[in-house]
Amino acid sequence: MTKLGQWLCGLALxxxxxxxxxxxxxxxxxxxxxxxxxxxxxxxxxxAFGCYSxxxxxxxxxxxxxxxEAAAELQEHIxxxxxxxxxxxxxx
Amino acid sequence: RVSVLLPTYNERDNLPLVVWLLVRTxxxxxxxxxIIIIDDGSPDGTQEVAQQLEKIYGSDKILLRPRxxxxxxxxxxxxxxxxxxxxxIVIMDADLSHHPxxxxxxxxxxxxxxxxxxxxxxxxxxxxxxxxxxxxxxxSRGANFLTQVLLRPGASDLTGSFRxxxxxxxxxLMEKCVSxxxxxxxxMIVRARQLGFTIGEVxxxxxxxxxxxxxxxxxxxVSFLKGLLTLFATT
Numbered sequence: 064m065t066k067l068g069q070w071l072c073g074l075a076l077x078x079x080x081x082x083x084x085x086x087x088x089x090x091x092x093x094x095x096x097x098x099x100x101x102x103x104x105x106x107x108x109x110x111a112f113g114c115y116s117x118x119x120x121x122x123x124x125x126x127x128x129x130x131x132e133a134a135a136e137l138q139e140h141i142x143x144x145x146x147x148x149x150x151x152x153x154x155x
Numbered sequence: 156r157v158s159v160l161l162p163t164y165n166e167r168d169n170l171p172l173v174v175w176l177l178v179r180t181x182x183x184x185x186x187x188x189x190i191i192i193i194d195d196g197s198p199d200g201t202q203e204v205a206q207q208l209e210k211i212y213g214s215d216k217i218l219l220r221p222r223x224x225x226x227x228x229x230x231x232x233x234x235x236x237x238x239x240x241x242x243x244i245v246i247m248d249a250d251l252s253h254h255p256x257x258x259x260x261x262x263x264x265x266x267x268x269x270x271x272x273x274x275x276x277x278x279x280x281x282x283x284x285x286x287x288x289x290x291x292x293x294x295s296r297g298a299n300f301l302t303q304v305l306l307r308p309g310a311s312d313l314t315g316s317f318r319x320x321x322x323x324x325x326x327x328l329m330e331k332c333v334s335x336x337x338x339x340x341x342x343m344i345v346r347a348r349q350l351g352f353t354i355g356e357v358x359x360x361x362x363x364x365x366x367x368x369x370x371x372x373x374x375x376x377v378s379f380l381k382g383l384l385t386l387f388a389t390t
Contacts, residue, residue, distance in 0.1 A: 066306055067388040116300065123296040128283025133360035137251065144175040151211045153171055153204075 081105065156187040157258065158241030158322075162231035163194045166249045167201045173249050174208050174217065180255040186262065191238055193231045194221040229339055233329050236322070244320045250364055253317040257359045261319040264355045271324045271352035274310055274344065275317035275359035282312070282358030298379060305387045306345060310354050313341040314379075317359055324352055336375065338382025345390050 064072070084093055085101040092098060159177060163170055174190060181188040192205050202221055209217040220238055222231070232246060245261070247253040253275070261273040276282050278299060287295070302313050314337045320328075327350065332342045347354060 065388060065390055066386075116304075120293070120296050120300050123278070123300070124289070124292050127287075127292045127296065128277075128281060128360075130283045130285040130360035130362065133254065133283075134285040134362050137254065137362050140176060140254075141172055141251075144172045148171050148175055148211075153207050153211060 156241040157243045158239035159190045159245045160235040161192045161249045163201050163249045165197045165199045167199045167204050169250045170204050176255045184259040191218045191235045193235045195225040196223050242322050244322050244325050247317045252361050260357050264357050268355050270355035271321050272347055273319040273355045275315055276312035276356045277361050278311045280358030284361045286363035308344055310344050313344050316340050334382050337379050
């Protein structure tokens with residue numbers, strides 16, 4: 064199954080469970096406090112996921128390694144490379 | 156034996172440096188190697204430099220297999236692989252953003268877990284980048300996050316292009332992959348997982364372009380998103 068397929072199945076499952084409980088006709092309804100929490104749940108989850116995403120990406124950007132030594136080392140290597148290549152007859 | 160595939164386009168300044176570093180890395184670590192340079196008709200004299208390198212290091216180590224025009228990365232790999240005699244293939248950028256010193260680490264990692272693919276990652280361990288401003292880092296991390304959420308690929312760096320493949324594995328993957336650009340690198344990993352191949356990771360440092368122009372703009376972002384959604388819907 065494709066990832067899209069997995070998402071659609073998952074959403075369909077959760078969606079129907081939510082609809083069954085939150086939008087049930089009188090008589091089959093769960094107790095009032097549960098219903099009050101259930102109704103806005105999808106929006107809450109969306110917002111929570113949005114916050115999680117921002118926090119995660121923010122954290123990862125902040126902790127993105129800056130390879131200062133790698134850059135310096137590369138400059139050294141470039142110097143050595145050019146000197147050696149010139150010795151071996153490379154005309155740049 | 157390792158075959159390094161180096162697709163080049165206008166890399167006249169960087170090519171000799173990359174080749175020098177590769178030769179030194181391999182001779183220092185005693186690994187048998189060959190370097191296959193696939194130049195797509197560069198107008199800046201890259202091929203001329205490549206011919207000089209072939210004379211200096213020998214045509215058994217430097218294989219020139221150019222093409223007439225710019226035909227794209229995927230086909231460059233396919234073209235280069237035809238001439239590869241190694242049992243491992245390393246793909247990397249020829250612009251010095253990937254340092255050959257990591258290749259022995261890739262090989263060590265491959266032996267450690269008998270992996271089919273070893274992927275260099277900028278996002279884990281002490282991997283990282285140099286020369287990226289905040290905007291670039293944000294785009295990179297944001298795109299990677301989106302990719303992780305949608306594709307759950309089991310690898311931390313999907314758009315990276317510094318990797319070691321078993322030759323048969325790369326051949327198999329090249330048959331199946333159809334995308335272009337960054338998405339092509341992503342598709343390789345996703346398909347590899349689909350086919351049950353194992354992937355190991357090694358942190359690498361990515362030093363952004365020393366000479367020449369980098370290739371990331373609005374167009375790239377749009378085509379990345381299109382490609383990501385395509386992979387999402389088809390794999």
